[in-house]
Amino acid sequence: MPQTHYSTCSLCEATCGIVVETEGRRVLKIYGDENDVFSKGYICPKAAALQDLYEDPDRLWEPVKRTTTGWRTISWEEAFDEVAKGILVTQKAHGRDALAFYLGNPSVHCLGIMTLGQLFIRSVRTRSRFSATSVDQLPHMLAAQQMFGNQVRIPVPDIDRTDFIVIVGANPLVSNGSVMTAPGMKSRLKALKSRGGTVVVIDPRRTQTAAIANEHHFIRPGTDAFLLLAIVQVLFAENLVSVGRLEALVDGVDEMRVLASETNPESVEQVTGMDAESIRALARGAAKAKRPVFYGRMGACTQEFGGLTAWLLNVLNILIGSLDEPGGAMFANPAVDLPGLASRFGLKGHYDRYRSRVRDLPEFSGELPVATMADEMLVDGDGKIRGLVSIAGNPVLSTPNGPKLESALAGLDFMVAIDPYINETTRHANIILPPTTPLERDHYDVVFGLLMVRNNAKYAPAVFERQPEQRHDWEIFAELWARLQKSGPLSKAKSSLFKRALLRGGPRAVIGMALRTGPHKLSLRKLLKSPHGVDLGALKSMMPAALATKDERIHLVTDPYRKDLARLHASKERECEFPLRLIGRRHLRSNNSWLHNSERLVKGKEGCTLLMHPDDAASYSISTGDEVTIASAAGEVRVGVEVTDEVLRGVVSLPHGWGHSRSGTQTRTAEKHAGVSMNDLTNDAAIDVLSGNAILNGVPVRLVT
Ligand code: SF4
Numbered sequence: 001m002p003q004t005h006y007s008t009c010s011l012c013e014a015t016c017g018i019v020v021e022t023e024g025r026r027v028l029k030i031y032g033d034e035n036d037v038f039s040k041g042y043i044c045p046k047a048a049a050l051q052d053l054y055e056d057p058d059r060l061w062e063p064v065k066r067t068t069t070g071w072r073t074i075s076w077e078e079a080f081d082e083v084a085k086g087i088l089v090t091q092k093a094h095g096r097d098a099l100a101f102y103l104g105n106p107s108v109h110c111l112g113i114m115t116l117g118q119l120f121i122r123s124v125r126t127r128s129r130f131s132a133t134s135v136d137q138l139p140h141m142l143a144a145q146q147m148f149g150n151q152v153r154i155p156v157p158d159i160d161r162t163d164f165i166v167i168v169g170a171n172p173l174v175s176n177g178s179v180m181t182a183p184g185m186k187s188r189l190k191a192l193k194s195r196g197g198t199v200v201v202i203d204p205r206r207t208q209t210a211a212i213a214n215e216h217h218f219i220r221p222g223t224d225a226f227l228l229l230a231i232v233q234v235l236f237a238e239n240l241v242s243v244g245r246l247e248a249l250v251d252g253v254d255e256m257r258v259l260a261s262e263t264n265p266e267s268v269e270q271v272t273g274m275d276a277e278s279i280r281a282l283a284r285g286a287a288k289a290k291r292p293v294f295y296g297r298m299g300a301c302t303q304e305f306g307g308l309t310a311w312l313l314n315v316l317n318i319l320i321g322s323l324d325e326p327g328g329a330m331f332a333n334p335a336v337d338l339p340g341l342a343s344r345f346g347l348k349g350h351y352d353r354y355r356s357r358v359r360d361l362p363e364f365s366g367e368l369p370v371a372t373m374a375d376e377m378l379v380d381g382d383g384k385i386r387g388l389v390s391i392a393g394n395p396v397l398s399t400p401n402g403p404k405l406e407s408a409l410a411g412l413d414f415m416v417a418i419d420p421y422i423n424e425t426t427r428h429a430n431i432i433l434p435p436t437t438p439l440e441r442d443h444y445d446v447v448f449g450l451l452m453v454r455n456n457a458k459y460a461p462a463v464f465e466r467q468p469e470q471r472h473d474w475e476i477f478a479e480l481w482a483r484l485q486k487s488g489p490l491s492k493a494k495s496s497l498f499k500r501a502l503l504r505g506g507p508r509a510v511i512g513m514a515l516r517t518g519p520h521k522l523s524l525r526k527l528l529k530s531p532h533g534v535d536l537g538a539l540k541s542m543m544p545a546a547l548a549t550k551d552e553r554i555h556l557v558t559d560p561y562r563k564d565l566a567r568l569h570a571s572k573e574r575e576c577e578f579p580l581r582l583i584g585r586r587h588l589r590s591n592n593s594w595l596h597n598s599e600r601l602v603k604g605k606e607g608c609t610l611l612m613h614p615d616d617a618a619s620y621s622i623s624t625g626d627e628v629t630i631a632s633a634a635g636e637v638r639v640g641v642e643v644t645d646e647v648l649r650g651v652v653s654l655p656h657g658w659g660h661s662r663s664g665t666q667t668r669t670a671e672k673h674a675g676v677s678m679n680d681l682t683n684d685a686a687i688d689v690l691s692g693n694a695i696l697n698g699v700p701v702r703l704v705t
Contacts, residue, residue, distance in 0.1 A: 006033055006531035007460040008445065009047045010109040010438045011591055014176035014183040015445050015452070016043045017532060018050075020463050027051040027439070027463075037535040038456045042184035044176065045589050045601065052598035053437045054464070058667050059420045060434035062469055071422065071432075071666075076471060076479070079431055084483035086414040086430065087124065090387035091489055097357075097383040100128035102373065104393020105136070105592055112435070112474030113391060114446040115507040116498065120477040121391075123494035124484070127354065127363070128385050130370040135399050135694045137179055139301045139310035142351060142364060142691050146558045147314055149549030151349025151365055152450055153339050155317065155329035156180045157293045158539050159188050159453050162327040163197035164289030166282065168224050168313065169299020169697070171207040174588050178297050181445075181452040186212070188453075198289070200282065202227065202274075203299060204583055204648045205611070217282075218648040219272050221581040222698030224296065225305040225568050226268040228312035231283040232260040235319050240287035244321030249544055252556030256315060259557065259565060271572055273648065287320050291327025299583065303697045305568050307690035311561050318556060323543070330539040331546055334449030335457035335522050336514040339546065345497075348548055351560065357383045361692050369692030370399045371684045377408035387414040391473075396424040397593040397659050397677050400694045401634045401684035406662075418476055421597070422666040424659070435473035439463040444511050457522060458533030459511065474506055564690040578632065578700030580616070583647075584656045584678060593657035596670035608675025609642040611653040617643040620703055629704040634683040636704060637676040652701065654678040 005020045017036025021028040030048050034041035053059070063079035064071040074082075090099045101121050107113040121129065133141065137154075145151040157165060159182055170178065172185045182188055189199055189212060201210040202217050202224065210216035219227060235241045236257045243250055265276035272279075286292040294316045300309045314323070322328025342348050352362035358375040361368065368376070373395070377385045388409070396402045396409070402424075409415065409428035417426035420434040435441075443460040466472060471479075481498055484490055501510050512524035520536055527534060549555060589601045596602055610630060612622065622628060624643045629636055630652065639654065647653050659677025660670040682699050 002028060005463045007439070007463055008443050008458055009043060009050060010443050011046050011050065011595070012176060013178050013181050013448050013451065014039070015181055015448050016047060016183045017458070018043060018047055020439065022463060025464060027054060033532060035532040037533040038452070038454060039183035042187070046591060046595060049595050049598040049601050050438055052600065054439045056597060058597060059437065060422070060432060061467070063434065064432050066430055079433055080479040080483060083416045083431055083433065084480055086387060086416060087389070087480070087484060088487055088489060090414055091126070094386050095383060096126045097128045098386040099124065099126050100130060100373065100376070100385045100388045101126070102370070102388060102390045102393050102395055103131035104391065104395070105132040105398070106392040106594060108447045110392065110473060111442055111444050111446065111507045111511070112472050115510045116474040116477045116501055117391065119494060119498040119501060120481055123481065123490045123498050125489065125491050127368070128376060129367045130373045131367055132370070132393060132398060133367060134369045134371065134692055135302065135696065136298070137301060138364060138693045139306040139688070139691045140179055141349065142307060143310045143314050145349035145351060146311070146560065147555050148547060149348060150339050150342055152342050153331060153546055153548060154179060154450065155314065155323060155331055156451050156453060157295045158327050158330045159192065161538070162192065162291045162293045163195065164286060164292035165192065165197070166200045166202065166286060166294045167209060167213070168202045168228070168294065168296035168309070170295060170297030171209045171586055173209040173212065174207070174586050175297070177451070177453070179451055180295065181448045198285065200285070204651045205585065205653055206646045217274050217278055219274055220648070221583050221651060222303040222305065223268070223272040224300050224303070225308040225312060226263065227272050227274060227279060228309065228316060229260050229263040230265045230268045230279050231286070231316060232256065232312065232319065233263050234265060234280050234283035235287060236260060237264070238284070240283065241319045242287070242321045243318060244325065246318070246323060246543055246554065249547070250318060250554045250556055253319070255557045256319070259562070286316070291322070291325070292320055293317060293322050293328045298586070299697050302694055304571070304686070304688055304695050305564070306688045306693045308561060308564055308568055315556060318554065324541045326539070331542040332450055332452050332539060333455050333519055333536070333542060334452070335455070335518045335520045335536065336444070336446055336449055336511065337518045338446065338450055339548070341514065343548055357381065361687070361689070364692060369687060369694070370395060371687045371692070371694045373399070374401065374405040374408040374684060377412060386412060388412055389416050389418070390425060390429070391418045394423050394425045394593045397657055397679060400679055400682035400696070402659065402677050402679040403635055404684060418473060423593070424662050424665055427664040433471070433476050435476060436466050436470050440466050440470070441472055442508055446511070454538055455536035456533050457515070457520070457527060457536060458530070459524060459527035461528070478502055560690055567689070576700050578702045579650070580701050580703070581651050582632070582678070582681060582699040582701045583651055583653045583697045585611070585653045587655055590655065590657060596658070596660060596673060597667045599669050602669060602673040606640065608639065608655055608658040610639045611642050611644050611647045613647050613649040613651065614643050614645055615649050616652070617641065620705060630681065630701050631704050632681040632683060632699055632701045633685070635680045637680050639676045656696065
């Protein structure tokens with residue numbers, strides 16, 4: 001008998017409502033839910049891949065163990081016993097920090113990992129914690145922690161009411177937001193333009209978003225901080241600063257004037273490639289618009305000065321009076337009050353409380369930069385990592401210098417992966433514990449409620465019941481916790497939180513409790529009776545109540561940024577032997593490395609190509625379709641070229657998440673469409689030393705001729 005389920009696509013930040021038609025244990029059809037209160041029927045081509053993930057013949061259903069003769073299926077009991085033993089033995093023999101955790105990007109879309117998973121990880125005492133945060137949004141979180149006192153109090157563009165948006169290093173038409181949860185961005189940007197608003201894109205590539213913008217300015221990769229600082233200078237020089245309602249709360253406006261005073265538009269023309277008049281016009285346009293907002297994303301964050309760039313975006317929104325104002329950069333008020341819970345449980349975030357052992361890099365909120373994870377595994381000494389628990393991640397493809405990380409993983413004493421695939425990373429594990437996939441588990445967007453451009457809440461029960469031989473990720477954590485707590489290595493306080501969450505019934509009960517105590521006082525019952533979600537209204541001003549700094553002030557300038565400006569200015573004089581700069585790019589039909597085993601998403605035109613400007617191509621006598629070798633300080637790859645004036649001269653672009661030709665994986669479709677890994681070129685040795693974030697954009701490269 002066919003059944004209709006209303007659910008949420010959990011493949012990216014946009015949280016689109018979907019309808020899943022099923023019969024028995026088969027998916028018949030997936031399409032957009034027109035009645036979804038937030039996405040109103042919008043979906044992208046990736047949503048259908050939820051079916052492919054569920055039906056994938058390559059996915060694992062039961063635990064497997066690596067043996068000398070290959071992978072062997074083992075029982076869950078045997079697997080849990082061996083994994084618990086591996087964790088205990090590693091920590092007992094070599095100390096707590098010898099065991100590391102890595103949390104991949106899909107984990108933020110997973111209710112079980114965001115609730116019991118987080119509690120489990122925190123209850124295992126180790127400082128060797130890493131995640132995809134430090135190849136992604138870390139600079140935004142650092143800026144939120146430094147300026148507003150809470151790492152999860154991140155402002156998002158009020159896209160449906162703004163009349164002037166400056167988009168820096170972001171392609172929301174393809175990402176559907178990103179640190180701005182906004183399904184159907186094309187319609188939202190079109191609506192912005194039809195109400196007389198202006199869209200300005202700053203990017204080294206004429207992206208899909210740039211193509212429909214009112215203005216697009218090419219900029220040299222990695223130089224956004226210079227541009228933004230010059231805009232700050234113009235605002236002060238032309239008396240355009242107007243902080244508005246929050247003025248009495250903001251400290252540091254005068255200091256900001258001084259810090260920007262030397263950086264006029266003329267002084268950054270050469271380094272950014274943008275002419276001074278365009279920079280001035282941009283500053284004036286933003287200052288004079290009624291509801292302006294600055295927004296930046298991956299290209300802005302994952303570069304040499306990503307920390308400064310994310311900070312300056314907030315600084316600009318404050319100086320033009322846009323912070324916390326309708327149409328500006330606003331704060332969501334999620335039904336599960338993550339900022340409030342972070343305050344209550346001491347998780348508002350901290351920075352540089354300790355440093356990494358090998359390279360002396362700052363921690364952020366208890367995590368070390370993932371760009372140094374391989375160093376911590378390879379370099380001998382007290383605290384060397386000997387064991388790893390990798391959860392929903394493929395860092396060999398998604399973090400800098402994949403080949404180095406691969407050799408580090410191969411040398412570990414013990415590794416467990418919680419993942420449904422044998423991929424480029426998990427192939428190094430001793431044991432793989434496969435959890436259920438998205439259609440088989442309940443879904444609630446714990447994290448993205450923070451970033452939504454309109455407050456709403458939706459709880460989607462699992463489309464399919466899990467089978468007896470399967471385990472949810474939170475059940476995996478529960479089994480490991482049960483074994484470890486008997487032997488006593490867990491933090492008592494964190495462990496008791498885990499126990500309470502478990503006794504109350506797991507993630508669903510945790511969400512029920514959080515909804516009841518949240519700002520909208522919702523109940524799980526109400527959400528379960530509202531399969532299309534509950535609309536909670538437009539974003540509203542949240543300051544000063546939402547401020548979490550000790551002195552209840554907004555800190556425009558703090559020490560880390562003050563100091564890092566010197567590094568920015570010094571970089572102007574630097575010379576480099578590599579003539580080209582590599583940037584990443586995102587494709588609507590791809591999401592990091594984890595959807596390449598879906599035939600419907602990878603078929604058709606080759607997605608993993610190197611974009612190159614016609615002038616650069618001519619100087620090397622290269623045409624579209626030619627294969628070239630491109631090299632960086634970290635390594636080299638051979639890839640086909642696509643000649644296009646979409647990229648700035650001197651810039652080349654590769655999409656990320658590819659490179660499925662390594663041996664030992666079991667993802668047959670992905671292997672047929674292998675591509676090359678951009679992270680065989682990115683350099684783990686060069687990071688944004690302020691935030692600890694990886695540099696994935698503006699990587700110096702050259703063609704090997
Ligand atoms: S934009 Fe696509 S991948 Fe993202 S949630 Fe919506 S349907 Fe899923």
